[in-house]
Amino acid sequence: MAGLQNEVTRDAIVVGNPGDTVMNNAHRVQVGGSLSGLMNAIILRHAGYKVNVLERSHPSQLYSESAGLGVGPNMHALIEKYMPAHEEYAIKMTEYELWDEQAKIQEKRALPYPLRMTNWRTIYDMLKSALMIEWPELPSPTYQTNAEVFDVRGGSVEVSVRYRDLETGAEEDLQTSFLIAADGANSSVRRKIWQDVSPSYAGYVLWRGRVPEGQVSWQTREALQDKAVFQRLGNGYMLSYLVPAEPEEIRRDSKHRRDIFWAFYDKVAKDSSQLKETMTDVDGNVHHNTITMKKIQPGVWQEAMGRIKLQACPFYGELMEKTTQLHVSAIQDFPNTKAVFCDDKVILAGDAMSQCRPHAGGGLNENAFQALELAKVLEGVSTLLQWEEICMESAAKARALAIETGKGFLPPGTIS
Ligand SMILES: Cc1cc2nc3c(=O)[nH]c(=O)nc-3n(C[C@H](O)[C@H](O)[C@H](O)COP(=O)(O)OP(=O)(O)OC[C@H]3O[C@@H](n4cnc5c(N)ncnc54)[C@H](O)[C@@H]3O)c2cc1C
Helix, strand or coil, X not given: CCCHHHHHHHHHHHHCCCCCCCXXXXXXXXXXXXXXHHHHHHHHHHCXXXXXXXXXXXXXXXXXXXXXXXXXXXXXXXXXXXXXXXXXXXXXXXXXXXXXXXXXXXXXXXXXXXXXXXXXXXXXXXXXXXXXXXXXXXXXXXXXXXXXXXXXXXXXXXXXXXXXXXXXXXXXXXXXXXXXXXXXXXXXXXXXXXXXXXXXXXXXXXXXXXEEXXXXXXXXXXXXXXXXXXXXXCCEEEEEEEEECCHHHHHHCCCCCEEEEEEEXXXXXXXXXXXXXXXXXXXXXXXXXXXXXXXXXXXXXXXXXXXXXXXXXXXHHHHHHCCCEEEEEEEEEECCCCCEECCCCEXXXXXXXXXXXXXXXXXXHHHHHHHHHHHHXXXXXXXXXXXXXXXXXXXXXXXXXXXXXXXXXXXXXXXX
């Protein structure tokens, strides 16, 4: 397998403008404009490429799924490298408390690595600004929304990408010598070029919510102040931590600076009517990933909240009652062994490459690792073959750590 350096030369021939720097004219197409899509697009741009991002969803739809997010060391390193002037974006945690049912501390434990707790939208906005920033000596990127890719074909020199404008229905073809598929765990590009892997349901769902810190009683605020807390419950486990409020919320109300984020892993058997009911929205559509607050059936949430409140300490009961942002997700993951296709012309990135359960907060960290390693390929210090190997090895470790962490908290038998 050739390194990406050969791709650069090939692009120069295709574009054929020897008067310019070779890379300035090299077009790269990127499918998926969520966090890994943006990270890889930034890295390509810094290496001198013209990047076209094709993203299926409208930004308002993306924002509606934003919840709490843990930023690990690789993601922080990426932020420091490509956004050195960034403002404070997170609240740092190095350990957590494990509570019993009466909210008494059983023990304090170190997190697998320091995590900066924040929210998805803050990171998305930071990455998007870093990608789109004016930079006269480099070609401007494009970030196209409502653009759904539905066909990818590898040719001998280029890859052909066919996409649909979801507003107008118009279809268009793009040719590129390098395609990054960062279109999530259910990647349609992966399915087109390689059908060997697909995510499978892990046996539990995750309820996630946020409450402005100022809206809870002082007792709850004090109990959950500046710490991450875990509590094992009969049917799963609960955790909470502080996150900055989303930029938009702070702009609306300068006193609203922090939220308490909570999450509950809820054991729900595969193929059960409970799972079907939980993942069916108010319009009767069945989801495989996430349902946002407005679409969750109120009865389903009331039932889950009632069950959780019976077991959890009162602080969590209060958080759930006052929740202003809520999501429910079916937890899934998959192992993988391959990320480079079509003679080095297509690569998978982010959750499209590999997906781990969120227990150890490692998903985003892995996505950042892949992007930082890709930068080394673009710099010529490693090859795509080495990139694929190192990413696969790291992803397997992150997946194993996530499963082990989940086993430590979930009721016995939930993860076999
Ligand atoms: C809107 C959103 C909010 C999220 N919020 C959180 C959160 O709060 N906390 C958390 O821990 N994790 C969250 N996640 C998951 C987290 O972003 C991912 O687990 C991780 O960062 C990997 O991201 P990714 O970019 O590889 O995949 P994803 O984040 O899944 O993004 C894939 C992107 O590809 C787009 N896409 C899919 N198919 C196509 C297609 N055919 N054509 C064009 N575009 C396509 C999707 O619209 C999506 O934007 C969220 C994901 C999304 C999409």
